[in-house]
Amino acid sequence: MTAADPPTEPRGIPQTTDDLLEFARSTRGFMPEDEGDLLFVVARDALRKGPGLEIGTWCGKSAVILGAAAREAGSVVFTVDHHRGSEENQAGWEWHDPTLVDPEFDLIDTLPFFRKTIARAGLEEEVVGVVGRAPTVARHWRTPLAFLFIDGGHTDEHVTNDFEGFARWVEHGGILVIHDVFERPQDGGQPPWRVYRRAIVGGEWELVTHRGSMRVLRRVRGEAGDPMR
Template sequence: MPMTMPSELLYAAKHAKGFMPHEEGLALYETACHYGKLGPICEIGTYCGKSAVYLGAAARQAGSVVVTVDHHRGSEEIQPGWAHHDPTLVDPRFGKMDSLPTFRSTIAAAGLEEEVIAIVGRSERVAALWNTPLAMLFIDGGHSDEPVTHDYEGWAPHVMPGGALVFHDIYPDPADGGQAPYRVYRRALESGAFTEVAQTGSVRVLERVGAGI
């Protein structure tokens, strides 16, 4: 039975800065409500916290916690000169992107500071130190081949049996979007360690069923 997201958190998620379509965000929330009962949730790619609101709302419902990992300097597609660049996120002191202050405001305004824990650093560096089994892993960081591959190789082995690996921006047709996440998603399926259990828009939910990754 689908869970109902509290109205104040729905409002916070809808009005947060970010790229997550609401229908996909609700699917993320329902997935996290289900799998979050098994343990912690991890998000790779925080940006300004929009998806972390959906995940944090689910963590509260499930009695879990969300760890969200990002260096907050922005992935390739949001740098100056690219289509998704937001000049309001540039720190003028350093001339670099910095989404961390906006993320903190988003989570504080949503009242989710107890449920959402930020780790500021590069995904592969943090993954090398990580050893906690994950009930759900959401990969939504950089969308070119190298970062998506690092996110998968560094974090997917930590998904517990029966846990979920969730990808965003999966486009089988190249005309719809970039192919790096799709290639890594296919790699996860072909490993035999995961089987697909749900999809909504560009969100794909895979459940861990085997050991080989």
Template sequence: MAHHLRGSSGTAARPAPEVLASFEAATGFMPVDEGVAVYAAAVEAATRTGLPLLEIGSYCGRSTILLAAAAREAGTVALTVDHHRGSEEQQPSWEYHDSTLVDPEVGRMDTLPRFRRTLHAAGLEDHVIALVGRSPQVAAVWGAPVGLVFIDGGHTDEHATADYEGWVPHLAAGGLLLIHDVFPDPADGGQAPYRVWLRALAEGFTEVSVTGSLRVLRRSGG
């Protein structure tokens, strides 16, 4: 199921071929159709609000490429929040662990070097501000509005709820909330993002597009 945001021309914005190629070449898990939807939402939010676009959970920068490209087009910036130590499912012995991302000196995951190389290769470093830290700590000291919040960090209820509660207060009226890995059927995946999606709807957000497991919602007003 997929329906997409529409721009002033009546068609959804799509990333340039070189941006899409950089996205596909980057380490990560997001499918192309969901990536295209992220880009369309980012362009719409940046154009509508003129505010920065914020991503929680950047991993190696695959989806960051799309936010950065949209920010570049709109004359704003992408903000990324990640401690770069990997989420729970990326730790050793878990399904999504990548041993090449372990810092041999400290013995822990460190995706920041790969993240920076990804943005460098895409020519987008100047359009990203990387906030390296845990989402609730960064949110607690953040003091400016953003035009988009993309929740794609830890997938436990604790982490997903903290991301929602920490960053939604900073989302401008009319801004977009993106939630990744929303699976209504427990057989398809974890339920924490799904519960955050239900909460957002209950708290007045309006769903504007669905692509795979990606949900795009708009905050009222603006």
């Protein structure tokens, strides 16, 4: 996967869904085009029944995709991130982007890039940024969800916290999408795979479809607010 740089100059606000999806493709972030296309379709259909939530905003690439889906569905998507970077992307580390480092604190700060991305996309009504650590937000979250996208930190601790903290709020029949799920260790990290298997084996979720490293699940047992087993 590669990260595309955002436009260096503001351009016209995208007017159509196709324009928004093209805008997303040119936005800095990590999302293969075919997986982004699937994300849009499943989110659009799910969001017709209620709000959605993304965990892991980065600079807003997938938030634009979800915002386009929310606009078509007449819904809204919240996106949660502390904007200090993930465990594998920090100042001075192998994969970090030096242009995202706040020189005052020598820390990653993707919040200004996210704000500009959503403003340039014209999606400030459809995409609501929530700035904070996911476990902190989860402790206070009480809104039932029609759609949840887990794409935050990729350690066992982070993925498990995201699943236990937010998947419980997905309504019966609602959709959960988990990104970066790799069955084989040689293809990628295993924590998202372990959470995916936990969801399936537990019987509360069924696999709807998949593409690349993306798994789309539907909640078939339990109601919003029930704890995840």
